[in-house]
Amino acid sequence: MILLPVLASYVASNTPFVLYANCNVVYDGRASSLLSDGNFLTIYKSDGSLQIHGADKIMPRNYQGAKSRLSFDGRQLVSHNKREKILVNINQILQLLPLQEWSDHSIVINKTEKELVEKLLHDWQYFIDVECHTIVREYSTDYGPVDLVGVDIFDCKHVVEVKRRKASIKDVTQLRKYLECIPGAKGYIAAPNISPKASKYLSQHQCRFITIDFDA
Amino acid sequence: MILLPVLASYVASNTPFVLYANCNVVYDGRASSLLSDGNFLTIYKSDGSLQIHGADKIMPRNYQGAKSRLSFDGRQLVSHNKREKILVNINQILQLLPLQEWSDHSIVINKTEKELVEKLLHDWQYFIDVECHTIVREYSTDYGPVDLVGVDIFDCKHVVEVKRRKASIKDVTQLRKYLECIPGAKGYIAAPNISPKASKYLSQHQCRFITIDFDA
DNA sequence: ATTTGCATGTCGACT
DNA sequence: AGTCGACGTGCAAAT
Numbered sequence: 001m002i003l004l005p006v007l008a009s010y011v012a013s014n015t016p017f018v019l020y021a022n023c024n025v026v027y028d029g030r031a032s033s034l035l036s037d038g039n040f041l042t043i044y045k046s047d048g049s050l051q052i053h054g055a056d057k058i059m060p061r062n063y064q065g066a067k068s069r070l071s072f073d074g075r076q077l078v079s080h081n082k083r084e085k086i087l088v089n090i091n092q093i094l095q096l097l098p099l100q101e102w103s104d105h106s107i108v109i110n111k112t113e114k115e116l117v118e119k120l121l122h123d124w125q126y127f128i129d130v131e132c133h134t135i136v137r138e139y140s141t142d143y144g145p146v147d148l149v150g151v152d153i154f155d156c157k158h159v160v161e162v163k164r165r166k167a168s169i170k171d172v173t174q175l176r177k178y179l180e181c182i183p184g185a186k187g188y189i190a191a192p193n194i195s196p197k198a199s200k201y202l203s204q205h206q207c208r209f210i211t212i213d214f215d216a
Numbered sequence: 217m218i219l220l221p222v223l224a225s226y227v228a229s230n231t232p233f234v235l236y237a238n239c240n241v242v243y244d245g246r247a248s249s250l251l252s253d254g255n256f257l258t259i260y261k262s263d264g265s266l267q268i269h270g271a272d273k274i275m276p277r278n279y280q281g282a283k284s285r286l287s288f289d290g291r292q293l294v295s296h297n298k299r300e301k302i303l304v305n306i307n308q309i310l311q312l313l314p315l316q317e318w319s320d321h322s323i324v325i326n327k328t329e330k331e332l333v334e335k336l337l338h339d340w341q342y343f344i345d346v347e348c349h350t351i352v353r354e355y356s357t358d359y360g361p362v363d364l365v366g367v368d369i370f371d372c373k374h375v376v377e378v379k380r381r382k383a384s385i386k387d388v389t390q391l392r393k394y395l396e397c398i399p400g401a402k403g404y405i406a407a408p409n410i411s412p413k414a415s416k417y418l419s420q421h422q423c424r425f426i427t428i429d430f431d432a
Numbered sequence: 433a434t435t436t437g438c439a440t441g442t443c444g445a446c447t
Numbered sequence: 448a449g450t451c452g453a454c455g456t457g458c459a460a461a462t
Contacts, residue, residue, distance in 0.1 A: 016271060018234055018257065018313075020234075020313065027323075027440075029440060030327070030381065030440040031325055031326060031328065031439090032325070032326045032440090033323040033324060033325040033326065034324045035324075038319025038321055039315075039317050039318055040318075040319060041234065041259070041315060043257070043269065045269075045271055045272050045273070047271070049272065049273065051274055053261075054319060054320050054321070055232060055262060055315075055319060055320035056261050056282060057261070057265065058267055058279050058282075059441085060274070062323065062440085064440090065440095065442080065443095066273065084440075095315075097236065097311050099236055099311075100255075101255050102256075102271035103254025103255045103270060103271060104271035105251075106251075107241075107243075107249040107250060107277050107278065108249060108250045108251075109248070109455080110247060110249065111246070111247040111248055111455080112247065112455095113453065113454085142413075143385055143451095145451090163453095164453085165455090166435095168435070168437095169359060169360070169393065169435085170386070170389075170390065170436085173386075173392070173393050174389065174452085176389065177385065177386075177389045177417075195434075195435060195436090196435090197359065197436090198435090201359065201393075243455075245455060247454090249455080273442080273443080274441095274442065275442060275454095279455080279457095281458095300455075325440085328438085328439090329438065329439090330438095360435095360437075361461090379438095380438085380440095381440090382449095382450095384451070384452095385451075411449075411450060411451090413450075413451090414450090
């Protein structure tokens with residue numbers, strides 16, 4: 001097959017490429033897996049990452065993160081890093097493209113949790129309805145930082161965990177963890193919505209739900 | 217550009233394809249984002265999913281899940297589903313490949329959490345060191361199923377949360393949530409390892425750590 | 433349709 | 448290198 005030397009040259013020069021090939025994939029590392037023979041799409045990026053995609057799903061069938069080393073012995077692509085290894089056994093190359101001048105800039109994103117935190121901080125009184133002389137972002141505790149902590153005139157702390165989407169049970173467990181290190185504090189989940197079970201669990205622990213979303 | 221009608225035909229016939237193009241991407245849905253002009257790799261799969269990759273990372277810059285609808289108006293790829301929308305504004309097509317006969321079978325995977333659960337179940341005595349007349353997998357509680365619950369001769373319940381990798385603080389909070397619904401139970405985290413903070417948090421709550429891994 | 437928890441989660445930030 | 452938490456998490460299973 002005439003494309004094998006081309007592939008070899010891409011690997012040698014760390015050129016990113018897309019390879020459509022009949023192949024199978026063996027992975028061993030954190031888990032281990034086999035992908036049996038079929039036509040799959042392999043993407044190599046010059047950060048060292050490798051991913052093998054099937055005909056559906058967003059997630060690749062197999063993948064290896066950045067800073068992996070790729071090599072090619074004529075038939076087999078091998079990607080390995082400290083503790084993981086992928087073998088792509090190539091039966092037949094169907095398509096092969098180099099990806100030159102591939103851009104690496106990132107997206108600019110809105111509607112993040114950070115924005116909701118800012119919003120709540122700015123309009124604390126409206127959302128929490130308790131006057132606080134101090135409000136701290138990323139309040140540090142023994143078991144990690146809390147999104148927002150306000151201190152009222154009685155020195156009582158109001159601990160708020162903010163979520164960008166509907167709050168679930170595990171969000172409440174996260175809040176409880178923080179509450180344990182801050183004796184006497186009141187707990188809040190602030191989110192656009194909350195699931196019924198999470199809501200029940202929240203109120204059983206004398207915590208309150210605050211509605212907050214991205215609309216004006 | 218001669219490739220635009222080709223792209224149109226792929227979209228019309230729901231043919232999966234890889235498109236390398238100079239483009240920008242606008243997303244609005246759960247969040248909103250902008251990816252400014254650059255050369256990016258777009259993958260369309262016939263399950264309706266779309267993803268736009270940059271030159272690094274495993275994750276795409278933008279994506280849309282399965283069951284989305286793709287259309288093309290000559291310049292712009294549009295993918296939308298119930299509540300999300302992506303626009304890919306194409307300045308120039310650099311490469312375009314149809315992906316025929318793309319395989320959709322999945323990997324066969326080993327070293328899952330399920331395997332660790334089986335292992336612990338099979339050698340309960342060795343790991344937990346308490347004789348139990350009953351051991352239940354996926355034991356149902358008000359706040360979700362527990363991996364393993366054993367009942368000893370004093371009717372005391374031993375609640376085990378299994379993790380396939382190093383246990384962290386949030387794994388302990390998950391265990392505690394289950395313990396709350398089962399009064400008088402003893403709690404265990406079984407994992408290959410545990411972080412120092414998680415270990416401290418675990419012992420503060422009178423729970424035990426059990427070492428279990430994928431080796432023989 | 434909603435909710436939950438696993439995942440080779442990935443990724444970024446901070447220690 | 449280790450730990451932690453957000454993420455448009457994705458994804459499957461259970462309800």
